[in-house]
Amino acid sequence: MPQIKLMPMSEAENSDDALDLALRAADYVVLEVGHLPDEDFVRDFFRATPPDLGPDCLMPFAVMDGQAMAGMVCIARGYEYPDDWWIGLMLLDPAYRGRGIGRCVMDAIRDMAHLENVASIKLAVLCANARGLKFWLREGFEPHRFAPATPESDGHDRIVLKFPVRNARQCAAE
Numbered sequence: 001m002p003q004i005k006l007m008p009m010s011e012a013e014n015s016d017d018a019l020d021l022a023l024r025a026a027d028y029v030v031l032e033v034g035h036l037p038d039e040d041f042v043r044d045f046f047r048a049t050p051p052d053l054g055p056d057c058l059m060p061f062a063v064m065d066g067q068a069m070a071g072m073v074c075i076a077r078g079y080e081y082p083d084d085w086w087i088g089l090m091l092l093d094p095a096y097r098g099r100g101i102g103r104c105v106m107d108a109i110r111d112m113a114h115l116e117n118v119a120s121i122k123l124a125v126l127c128a129n130a131r132g133l134k135f136w137l138r139e140g141f142e143p144h145r146f147a148p149a150t151p152e153s154d155g156h157d158r159i160v161l162k163f164p165v166r167n168a169r170q171c172a173a174e
Contacts (some may be wrong), residue, residue, distance in 0.1 A: 003068065004104045006112075008063040011046035014062065018042045021062075021069055022078045031128060033154070045072070050079035050086060063092065063105055063132040073105060081121065085113055087123040106139045113165045120165055124158040137159050 009018065022029055022037035022045075029037040046060055057078050063071035071092035079086040087109070092101055113121055124147055125133045141161035149155050 002065055002100050002104050005064045006102055006108050007064050009060040009062050015042050017069055018045055018072055021072055021093060025091045028091060045074055050076050053078055053172045059122045070101050083119040085118050102135055120163045122160060124160045127157040
């Protein structure tokens with residue numbers, strides 16, 4: 001199993017690294033936004049917040065495999081409910097996919113969530129991202145609701161998934 005670490009990121013210090021990673025993982029970025037990653041994509045990674053939440057809710061991390069940045073993930077605290085977390089984006093370099101890095105990232109996120117007494121972790125998967133959906137389901141997430149594209153959205157239908165952290169902790173303790 002790979003030994004990864006989640007290292008906090010900031011826009012001021014890590015924008016170039018985030019753009020470099022996004023360019024390496026352009027296959028997903030193009031699927032989501034329809035064009036190669038650019039400075040706006042990186043700015044959104046660091047600044048885009050869920051409705052009614054401020055920038056202090058965001059927790060952006062670099063996924064480090066030794067000295068190499070294998071990916072990045074951004075979590076919003078307090079969305080959709082005060083004791084929930086929302087994974088806004090988890091992006092892995094294609095060179096690291098299929099090697100257990102995603103599972104290690106999720107283990108680290110679940111450990112942090114347990115420590116913070118988070119009730120559940122949620123995220124939305126593009127319906128067009130079958131490989132991503134398969135990964136999240138394998139990680140124990142369950143379908144929560146369907147989020148169809150709207151005229152104001154980016155045109156993607158999504159499936160919102162949920163992982164009940166508190167229930168998982170109770171089951172592990174039993």
